[in-house]
Amino acid sequence: MIKFKTGNLRVPQFQRPVYVVAAGTTDYRKRYPEYKLEELTMMAFKMLLEENDLKLDPMEVKGLINMACYGEFADHFQDQLLCEAKIHDYLGLEPLPNIGVKTGGATGGYTTLAGASMIASGYANCVLVMGWERMDEVDTRTGNFYISTAACKDFETRLSRMYAAYYAPMARRFSHIFKVKEEIRAAIAVKNRLYACSSPFAQNPGKHTVEEVLNGKMICDPLRVLECCVMSVGSACMLLCDEETAYKLSDTPMRLQIAGGTHTLRVADRRNMEVPLLPNEKPGQYDWMEKEYHEPYPGFQSFLASRFAAYMAYRMAGIYEPMEDLDLVELHDAFTISDLQTYGDIGLRPYGKEEDYITSGDAYFGGRCPSNLSGGLLGTMHAVGATGIFQGAECLWQLQNKYDKFHGEEKMWKRFGKEKPKDWKSLQIPKRRRALWISHAGVGSHVTCGILENPEEVKG
Amino acid sequence: MMKKKLAKRPVKKTVKARKPAPKKKPVARPKPARFKIAPKPGVVKFTGVPMRVEKTDPAMVIEWPRTIVHHHTYGLLSPFFEGLKQGVLRATRCSGKDCDQGFWLPPRADCPDCHERMKWVELKNPVIGEIFTFTHVEYPGHGIEISYPYYQIDVRIPGAATTMKGYLVRGEARIGMKVKAAFRTRGSSNTILDLYWEPAE
Numbered sequence: 001m002i003k004f005k006t007g008n009l010r011v012p013q014f015q016r017p018v019y020v021v022a023a024g025t026t027d028y029r030k031r032y033p034e035y036k037l038e039e040l041t042m043m044a045f046k047m048l049l050e051e052n053d054l055k056l057d058p059m060e061v062k063g064l065i066n067m068a069c070y071g072e073f074a075d076h077f078q079d080q081l082l083c084e085a086k087i088h089d090y091l092g093l094e095p096l097p098n099i100g101v102k103t104g105g106a107t108g109g110y111t112t113l114a115g116a117s118m119i120a121s122g123y124a125n126c127v128l129v130m131g132w133e134r135m136d137e138v139d140t141r142t143g144n145f146y147i148s149t150a151a152c153k154d155f156e157t158r159l160s161r162m163y164a165a166y167y168a169p170m171a172r173r174f175s176h177i178f179k180v181k182e183e184i185r186a187a188i189a190v191k192n193r194l195y196a197c198s199s200p201f202a203q204n205p206g207k208h209t210v211e212e213v214l215n216g217k218m219i220c221d222p223l224r225v226l227e228c229c230v231m232s233v234g235s236a237c238m239l240l241c242d243e244e245t246a247y248k249l250s251d252t253p254m255r256l257q258i259a260g261g262t263h264t265l266r267v268a269d270r271r272n273m274e275v276p277l278l279p280n281e282k283p284g285q286y287d288w289m290e291k292e293y294h295e296p297y298p299g300f301q302s303f304l305a306s307r308f309a310a311y312m313a314y315r316m317a318g319i320y321e322p323m324e325d326l327d328l329v330e331l332h333d334a335f336t337i338s339d340l341q342t343y344g345d346i347g348l349r350p351y352g353k354e355e356d357y358i359t360s361g362d363a364y365f366g367g368r369c370p371s372n373l374s375g376g377l378l379g380t381m382h383a384v385g386a387t388g389i390f391q392g393a394e395c396l397w398q399l400q401n402k403y404d405k406f407h408g409e410e411k412m413w414k415r416f417g418k419e420k421p422k423d424w425k426s427l428q429i430p431k432r433r434r435a436l437w438i439s440h441a442g443v444g445s446h447v448t449c450g451i452l453e454n455p456e457e458v459k460g
Numbered sequence: 461m462m463k464k465k466l467a468k469r470p471v472k473k474t475v476k477a478r479k480p481a482p483k484k485k486p487v488a489r490p491k492p493a494r495f496k497i498a499p500k501p502g503v504v505k506f507t508g509v510p511m512r513v514e515k516t517d518p519a520m521v522i523e524w525p526r527t528i529v530h531h532h533t534y535g536l537l538s539p540f541f542e543g544l545k546q547g548v549l550r551a552t553r554c555s556g557k558d559c560d561q562g563f564w565l566p567p568r569a570d571c572p573d574c575h576e577r578m579k580w581v582e583l584k585n586p587v588i589g590e591i592f593t594f595t596h597v598e599y600p601g602h603g604i605e606i607s608y609p610y611y612q613i614d615v616r617i618p619g620a621a622t623t624m625k626g627y628l629v630r631g632e633a634r635i636g637m638k639v640k641a642a643f644r645t646r647g648s649s650n651t652i653l654d655l656y657w658e659p660a661e
Contacts, residue, residue, distance in 0.1 A: 034518045144601035155566040155652050161601030168595030169614050221596035268623045
């Protein structure tokens with residue numbers, strides 16, 4: 001049983017507000033031989049400086065940066081130790097300080113958290129937060145083996161050398177306890193891949209059906225091929241500032257709150273505990289889990305790290321009822337099951353009612369709080385170190401009312417050698433108060449919960 | 461041969477050329493040696509294997525193969541892996557007075573709660589557990605060392621604080637199924653794959 005002491009549950013407090021003003025990205029591809037990694041990061045950096053309607057010239061903006069935080073999942077993939085230094089030099093940012101962050105699939109989120117801390121503490125006024133991954137130097141099976149070394153090398157990796165095999169048992173247990181049909185997971189794959197059709201950055205857009213997903217090739221039962229993300233190459237970045245710098249650069253900066261959580265790398269080692277309650281939950285609310293299902297929390301069905309991150313981030317941002325207070329969420333759908341599990345962890349629904357978020361229509365564009373309009377990891381990208389930053393970028397552009405600018409202009413599609421679909425549909429959300437993104441590492445070992453607030457709509 | 465050639469190198473002349481006598485015409489500067497760092501015949505040669513060019517369009521892509529050996533220690537968990545070879549399952553248990561939550565499998569040397577060194581316990585054969593959840597692995601990653609497809613199972617063992625991941629060597633997995641620990645005592649792999657599970661119903 002994990003027992004918290006008071007210091008463990010202290011809610012993080014930024015010493016001064018942190019803002020995100022601009023973002024940039026490449027498109028994402030399974031293989032990207034056209035460019036070296038540093039050339040791709042320059043592509044994203046230039047988009048950040050030149051295409052975000054900033055009030056200063058790009059080089060003047062660059063002249064404000066005094067810290068960089070870089071996210072990269074695995075040295076295995078880049079085959080380049082100190083890749084951060086190489087990228088930093090290539091962007092022409094030496095001799096400014098930089099740090100590298102590595103927290104698996106949550107690397108992007110934790111890189112953002114590191115950058116935010118730099119601003120909040122006063123160490124920096126303007127921080128470049130950038131992530132990348134180049135997963136195409138090895139074939140897919142070798143890539144899967146590399147990723148599986150992010151499971152315990154002594155007790156887990158050799159058992160499958162495949163990360164889907166660590167999520168699949170969660171999917172089975174989740175369905176067993178909560179009696180969730182496979183169609184729900186399939187609907188998530190269909191939804192996110194469909195939204196990717198509106199994105200020029202997307203790697204795997206597609207108009208699929210639930211039947212197609214369920215009839216797809218089995219990877220690790222019950223997870224089918226369309227329920228799993230794929231190897232990806234690309235880079236994304238955001239620019240974080242203090243309040244004064246933010247308004248010097250932009251009329252629409254978005255305020256950032258972000259918190260993290262963790263859990264054991266081996267799911268095997270997850271011990272029982274009481275559910276840490278979100279602001280809208282009541283003591284005793286989850287007693288039924290133990291009584292009816294003899295299923296203590298968190299078991300294999302819930303991500304304590306996501307719950308812990310949301311527990312903190314909601315209190316930082318003053319969120320009481322997530323479904324009412326949020327207008328968009330971008331979740332970590334590396335697998336359909338990780339998306340589904342997260343609905344309960346972050347309180348979009350109470351634990352045990354996760355599927356209702358999909359069946360009610362709330363999760364769809366036009367619903368109460370849509371999810372993964374970016375196309376998510378299934379449809380758009382999972383160049384791992386970039387992912388938690390790309391999700392933040394999509395949240396930023398949505399709140400800034402710039403979804404169409406970055407996704408709908410012909411030139412953006414042409415830049416990446418694509419044709420804008422004739423039936424392209426805008427996914428710009430109408431209400432633009434708050435957007436949340438979850439950055440999540442293997443089997444929920446590290447998670448961040450980032451929340452962007454529109455200062456015009458939400459008081460600080 | 462080598463010494464003769466080295467002796468003929470115009471080192472001294474070069475030095476003289478830098479300090480000419482005041483009334484003499486400067487001596488013509490000799491041509492610089494072609495290899496200043498590596499003296500002849502230490503011409504640096506390429507000793508590797510040429511990288512195969514995989515493609516040139518849209519950019520030059522080479523193949524870069526490699527073979528690497530890591531020297532990995534099992535550290536304080538060595539008794540666990542030694543135990544598998546002997547057909548016994550060893551776990552650790554914390555003897556701290558506030559820490560009795562059962563034994564740890566996978567084992568840990570140090571208790572995460574009170575930081576005391578844990579003690580080894582040997583589970584009595586047959587070790588019977590119950591499948592908590594499972595997957596049928598149809599697409600494993602590169603280098604998989606067991607034939608596939610197969611069932612990867614998570615096993616709950618009575619008295620354990622944790623859940624042990626393993627694989628089923630025969631039969632069809634289902635949640636709640638009783639399974640028995642078995643060991644690769646002959647032809648051991650010296651890895652966790654030396655522990656596997658068999659149906660026990």
